[in-house]
Amino acid sequence: xxxxxxxxxxxxxxxxxNCQVFLSFRGPDTRRNFADFLYSSLxxxxxxxxxDEEELESGEEIQPQLIQxxxxxxxxxxxxxxDYGSSKSCLxxxxxxxxxKGNKSHIIIPIFYYVDPxxxxxxxxxxxxxLNVHKKxxxxxxxxNPCKFALQQIGDLAGYHLQEKNExxxxxxxxxxxxxxxxxxxxxxxxVPKQLVGVDPHVQEIMAKLKVDYRNGQAVKxxxxxxxxxxxxxxxVGKTVLAKCLYNQLNHLFDACSFxxxxxxxxxxxxxxxxxxxxxxxxxxxxxxxxxxxxxxxTQIQRRFLNMKVLLLLDDVKDRxxxxxxxxxLGWLGRGSMVIxxxxxxxxxxxxxxxxxxxxxxxxxxxxxxxFCKHAFNTDSPPEDLKKLATDIVAATDGLPLALENVGKFxxxxxxxxxxxxxxQLKKAPDMSVREALFKSYTTLDDExxxxxxxxxxxxxxxxxxxxxxMWDNCEYFPCMSILSLxxxxxxxxxxxxELRMRAILKNFGREIVKSENxxxxxxxxxxWNHEEALDVLSRRKVTSASLGLEFADESVVSIRCDRFDKxxxxxxxxxxxxxxxxxxxxxxxxxxWFEWQGCPGAFHNxxxxxxxxxxxVLDLSGSQVDKNWxxxxxxxxxxxxxxxxxxxxxxxIATPTFxxxxxxxxxxxxxxxxxxxISPSFLYLSKLVYLNMKGCSLINDLQWPYMVPMGSLKELxxxxxxxxxxxFQSMIELKTLSVRDCIHxxxxxxxxxxxxxxxxxxxxxxxxxxxxxxxxxxxxxQILSLKNCTSLSNLPYGIGNLSSLQSLDLSGTVIEELxxxxxxxxxxxxxxxxxxxxxxxxxxxxxxxxxxxxxxxxCRGLEGRIDCDIGTLSSLAILxxxxxxxxxxPPSISSLSRLxxxxxxxxxxxxxxxxxxxxxxxx
Numbered sequence: 052x053x054x055x056x057x058x059x060x061x062x063x064x065x066x067x068x069n070c071q072v073f074l075s076f077r078g079p080d081t082r083r084n085f086a087d088f089l090y091s092s093l094x095x096x097x098x099x100x101x102x103d104e105e106e107l108e109s110g111e112e113i114q115p116q117l118i119q120x121x122x123x124x125x126x127x128x129x130x131x132x133x134d135y136g137s138s139k140s141c142l143x144x145x146x147x148x149x150x151x152k153g154n155k156s157h158i159i160i161p162i163f164y165y166v167d168p169x170x171x172x173x174x175x176x177x178x179x180x181x182l183n184v185h186k187k188x189x190x191x192x193x194x195x196n197p198c199k200f201a202l203q204q205i206g207d208l209a210g211y212h213l214q215e216k217n218e219x220x221x222x223x224x225x226x227x228x229x230x231x232x233x234x235x236x237x238x239x240x241x242x243v244p245k246q247l248v249g250v251d252p253h254v255q256e257i258m259a260k261l262k263v264d265y266r267n268g269q270a271v272k273x274x275x276x277x278x279x280x281x282x283x284x285x286x287x288v289g290k291t292v293l294a295k296c297l298y299n300q301l302n303h304l305f306d307a308c309s310f311x312x313x314x315x316x317x318x319x320x321x322x323x324x325x326x327x328x329x330x331x332x333x334x335x336x337x338x339x340x341x342x343x344x345x346x347x348x349x350t351q352i353q354r355r356f357l358n359m360k361v362l363l364l365l366d367d368v369k370d371r372x373x374x375x376x377x378x379x380x381l382g383w384l385g386r387g388s389m390v391i392x393x394x395x396x397x398x399x400x401x402x403x404x405x406x407x408x409x410x411x412x413x414x415x416x417x418x419x420x421x422x423f424c425k426h427a428f429n430t431d432s433p434p435e436d437l438k439k440l441a442t443d444i445v446a447a448t449d450g451l452p453l454a455l456e457n458v459g460k461f462x463x464x465x466x467x468x469x470x471x472x473x474x475x476q477l478k479k480a481p482d483m484s485v486r487e488a489l490f491k492s493y494t495t496l497d498d499e500x501x502x503x504x505x506x507x508x509x510x511x512x513x514x515x516x517x518x519x520x521x522m523w524d525n526c527e528y529f530p531c532m533s534i535l536s537l538x539x540x541x542x543x544x545x546x547x548x549x550e551l552r553m554r555a556i557l558k559n560f561g562r563e564i565v566k567s568e569n570x571x572x573x574x575x576x577x578x579x580w581n582h583e584e585a586l587d588v589l590s591r592r593k594v595t596s597a598s599l600g601l602e603f604a605d606e607s608v609v610s611i612r613c614d615r616f617d618k619x620x621x622x623x624x625x626x627x628x629x630x631x632x633x634x635x636x637x638x639x640x641x642x643x644x645w646f647e648w649q650g651c652p653g654a655f656h657n658x659x660x661x662x663x664x665x666x667x668x669v670l671d672l673s674g675s676q677v678d679k680n681w682x683x684x685x686x687x688x689x690x691x692x693x694x695x696x697x698x699x700x701x702x703x704x705i706a707t708p709t710f711x712x713x714x715x716x717x718x719x720x721x722x723x724x725x726x727x728x729x730i731s732p733s734f735l736y737l738s739k740l741v742y743l744n745m746k747g748c749s750l751i752n753d754l755q756w757p758y759m760v761p762m763g764s765l766k767e768l769x770x771x772x773x774x775x776x777x778x779x780f781q782s783m784i785e786l787k788t789l790s791v792r793d794c795i796h797x798x799x800x801x802x803x804x805x806x807x808x809x810x811x812x813x814x815x816x817x818x819x820x821x822x823x824x825x826x827x828x829x830x831x832x833x834q835i836l837s838l839k840n841c842t843s844l845s846n847l848p849y850g851i852g853n854l855s856s857l858q859s860l861d862l863s864g865t866v867i868e869e870l871x872x873x874x875x876x877x878x879x880x881x882x883x884x885x886x887x888x889x890x891x892x893x894x895x896x897x898x899x900x901x902x903x904x905x906x907x908x909x910x911c912r913g914l915e916g917r918i919d920c921d922i923g924t925l926s927s928l929a930i931l932x933x934x935x936x937x938x939x940x941x942p943p944s945i946s947s948l949s950r951l952x953x954x955x956x957x958x959x960x961x962x963x964x965x966x967x968x969x970x971x972x973x974x975x
Contacts, residue, residue, distance in 0.1 A: 069123045070101035071236055075144045076130040077137070085164060085221060086130055092229050098238060121147045125158060126232055129205065131171055132164040136181030139190075142198040149204050158235055160228065161210035172206025174199050234303035241295040241310055241364075244456075246425040249418035250289075250296050253411065257282075257297060259950055259969070260407040261389065270300045278389040279381055281400040284411040285541045285557070286488030287453030290393040291366050293411060297391055298364045305362040305389070309333035312366040323376055324348050330378070334361055345376065353383045360387040368394045369495075371401065395492050396539045410541070413450030413554070420445050422452060426459025440470045447477035448485075449556035457484045480563040481556050489560050492540055500533035502526075507543060508561025509578045510624065512553045516545065517742070518718065521668045521694040522644045526623070589615040616640075627651070640664060647671040653681060653703060664690045673699040679706040687711055699723055707731045715739050722769075723747035739764055741785075746771040752796070753777075766809075770794065779803050786810055793817040798843075805829035811856075816840055828853035839884075840864035852876035863887055863907070870894045878902065886910050886932075893918045898925065907932040909955065914938060923947035934958050934975070941966055948972075 072093060076086040086102070093100045101120040117140070121127060127148040135141050151157035163171065170176040182195060211224055233239055251268070257280055258265040264272035280297075282290045291312070302308045310333075314326045327348035332339045334356060342348040361384055368374050374392065381390055381403055392399055400406035414422065421431050423445050428434065433441035444462075448454035458477070462470055480486065493501065503523055511519050516534065523530035537543040544552040553561075562580070569575035573584040574591075592615060610631040616622075616639045625643060629650035640646070646667055653676030664670075667690040677683065677698070687693065688711050697720040698704060706729035710716070717739055721727060728750040741764055745751055752774035762782050771792035780786070780803045787809050791797060798819045804810075805826040813830070814837040821843035827833075828850030836857060838844055844865040851857075852873025860877075863886035874896040881902050887910040897903060898920060904927050908914055915937030922928075923944030928951055935958035945951070946967040955975045956962060968974070 070099045070120050071125055072098055072100045072232060073121045073124040073127045074100055074102040075127065075141055077132050077135045077141055088221060089225050089228065092225050093232060096229060096233060098232060117144060118147055121151055125236060127159050128162060130162045130164050131166055131205065133166055133177045136178040137184060142201065145201040145205060146197050149201055159208055161205050161208050163210060163212045165213055168206050168212060171202050174202050178202055239302040239308050240299045243292055243295045246422060248422040249414055250293060253293050254296055254300065256952065257409055262949055270304060273304050273387055273389065275386050276405065277381060277384055279400055279403055279406040280409055281392045281394060281406060282409050282411055283394050283397045283541060286395060286492055287451040287485045288411050288413065289452040290411055294364055294366060294391050294393045301389060302362055306360045307334040308362040310364045315369065326377060349379045352379055356384055359385045361385065362389050364391045366393050368392050368399050370396055371399050374399055398539045414452060419450040419455055423455045423459045426456050427462050437470065440474060444474050444477060447474060449554055451485060451556060453488065454482045454485045458482050481560050485556065486560060496536060499528040500536045502528055503530060503533045504537055504542060505561050505565055505578060507551050507553050508558045509565060509580045511551055512558055513550055516549055516551045518669060518695050525644055525668050592618050643667055645669045649673045651675045653677055666692060668692050669695040671697040673697055675701050676703050677701055678703045679708065684708045687714060694718065702726060705729060709733045710736045712736050718742040720744045721748055725749055727751065741765060742767045744769045745773060748773055750774065777801060780806050783807065788812040790814045791818055795819045800824055802826045820844060823848050825850045830854060832856050835859045837861040838865060842866065847871055849873050855879065870896050872896050875899055889913050893920055895920050902927050904928060905930040908936060909934040911936050918942055937961050
């Protein structure tokens with residue numbers, strides 16, 4: 052029997068939206084109970100269901116709208132009841148379902164409604180009787196044979212089985228059916244771009260953080276606790292797309308889901324209760340009471356969803372307060388619930404127990420180029436004639452997906468000259484789409500944070516954040532709060548050495564803001580960093596309050612007369628790098644707070660050159676020809692507020708300058724003053740000094756000067772690459788950082804190190820020490836201990852286990868063969884590096900360190916054989932490096948390391964096979 056030739060649907064059917072589910076049932080059996088309940092439940096969650104309201108009379112053919120409905124739908128649900136086979140239309144619908152299943156990805160979910168599936172499959176019992184009745188009515192083999200085959204096929208399918216001996220609540224069964232239909236139709240899925248590139252690794256990492264059983268790109272199982280993750284980063288980096296991908300992978304595992312986006316304007320126009328009503332409506336699947344009061348809505352969230360396993364995606368949350376106002380406490384949600392939050396701030400989930408943070412950075416170059424090409428060429432790679440331009444444009448976008456997409460779309464099928472112009476434009480300022488997104492973040496900052504953001508963009512990118520801090524503090528920019536705010540919004544990052552790091556696209560954005568203050572007249576802007584523009588303002592002697600940066604090329608010698616600065620009475624910062632200044636500054640710079648004259652001469656044409664700097668807080672003379680007798684040291688007497696003196700690379704300086712009694716200096720930087728050998732007795736006056744940097748002062752060989760006695764305020768001492776052979780620490784009780792790298796003459800550390808109760812960071816890399824004193828166990832606040840390349844160090848003291856705050860221990864390049872048993876007590880340890888040491892077996896003492904995240908045993912040639920310890924106890928381990936060792940096997944327990952992301956085994960030639968690994972691990 053072939054019914055597919057009927058192709059003229061009725062007008063009523065053609066005007067309906069395509070149905071998603073076709074519901075087939077025998078009316079007298081189920082219409083008034085189960086079928087109606089199922090239809091309503093599917094419709095309530097927004098699924099379009101077609102059901103036949105009429106029965107075929109004897110001799111009638113199946114209606115064309117039924118054929119079209121089955122063909123249009125993705126899922127058919129036949130409710131196979133006792134009397135189902137007696138209906139001609141039901142059997143014909145069944146045949147059409149199977150025909151569609153064979154021709155396309157049509158899904159059939161049978162419900163065996165108090166019938167035995169084996170009776171259906173074997174056409175016995177009521178189904179045999181039904182076929183006999185059809186035969187008696189004169190229906191021949193052209194009808195009966197296909198019907199019999201259809202019943203046999205349906206009886207073989209997995210479905211839902213309701214039966215007397217195992218009576219189940221109809222509501223529970225229907226709930227499961229609706230859930231399965233939602234899952235198969237992906238009705239809960241959110242729309243994501245077709246041109247997705249490089250998203251999968253991020254999804255895998257977040258799944259691992261949330262402890263989701265994630266296999267072959269599918270979320271299989273979630274835990275019982277309430278998972279919370281914050282995805283944060285600068286605008287345009289792809290937070291929303293990543294969150295949507297996570298949501299789509301996870302939503303089928305939850306009772307109810309809600310995706311809330313673009314609610315900032317909604318809150319502004321209709322109050323936060325409007326968004327709460329939307330959330331409650333989603334989780335109630337459309338059937339929810341509306342509230343006029345936010346408190347009442349929160350009460351409903353607290354009471355109603357405590358026993359539900361729900362998935363929430365809250366996109367672009369402003370801050371912690373808004374999150375709390377919106378959903379109350381995340382603990383109000385039921386066990387196994389999950390909350391995904393995206394925000395520009397990194398501190399939205401700061402006070403939430405068990406919350407995970409995931410910072411989303413720019414795309415890697417190869418992935419960024421692929422994404423760009425998908426939009427610019429509809430291919431994965433550029434044509435040869437545009438390859439260089441495409442690569443340069445991708446670099447100019449800083450790998451931001453928003454910019455890559457918009458610029459790619461704009462350049463699609465454009466001439467090469469347009470590409471060149473766009474590249475020039477991008478090098479000057481970010482794409483308009485990115486600028487608009489960044490400006491929203493910028494305008495949320497208070498005035499002080501905005502000023503600091505612009506300062507960093509124009510002058511301080513890459514600089515130790517603590518140096519401009521003094522100027523900002525003096526300007527009442529509240530630098531501690533402002534920097535925290537900038538960092539929370541990913542507008543500035545910190546390097547390993549506390550330097551300020553601003554991405555190129557943010558730097559260009561900040562500079563564009565300054566340029567927009569006055570496009571035509573640079574002197575009316577707040578900052579001038581461009582060499583030509585600053586010189587032009589000076590040459591025309593324009594009145595300006597701008598902070599000036601005059602940076603000259605090394606080969607340039609530009610002479611400037613002092614009277615050119617007479618209009619700069621409000622100058623806050625002045626950089627005169629390698630400039631030749633002539634004349635007399637007089638009182639031009641009474642408000643100057645930062646004076647940077649790198650490469651200034653050792654002698655002046657006339658003595659009165661030095662300006663009046665009574666408000667100066669930072670003086671930078673790096674790379675200058677100054678010496679002990681330089682006439683400019685009069686500055687130190689005038690600058691009563693001076694906090695920072697930077698003399699890096701002043702190679703003519705044999706002795707430190709003479710410091711006045713009144714000096715309040717806090718940071719002294721003498722790095723790479725290679726001829727420095729004498730410390731002035733006036734060092735005694737530096738009682739407020741908190742930072743002393745003498746790295747590279749290779750002639751300094753003794754720190755037992757009588758002038759070091761007042762170092763009670765010192766917090767950081769950096770003496771790398773000096774010739775010291777011993778250090779005594781009695782007076783440095785506030786010291787937190789001690790760096791003594793590459794001091795080859797230092798063979799022992801004084802027992803007085805026990806006085807450094809505040810020490811957090813100790814680096815002795817490359818020194819000549821052969822042992823550590825047991826007194827090191829007194830450093831109760833020590834967090835980082837680096838002994839890398841101490842080639843004479845063969846053991847650690849037993850007392851090292853008493854370093855209860857230790858988080859990172861680097862023993863790479865030492866001759867240590869084993870760790871003392873007390874290492875088991877280093878419960879705060881996160882990083883252990885023993886690269887190239889002489890260990891011969893995996894140290895069992897570390898197996899109980901539950902916070903350990905990274906282990907590096909690479910190049911340990913003596914490490915051989917099978918690792919047979921229970922490595923699975925290292926529950927936080929993310930990176931395991933075993934490259935170029937002689938190991939022959941890994942323990943099976945490695946499979947339980949759910950957070951493991953990297954396994955390095957290159958050069959492990961004795962390793963023949965790997966055990967089962969965690970799903971998200973990358974093997975190198």
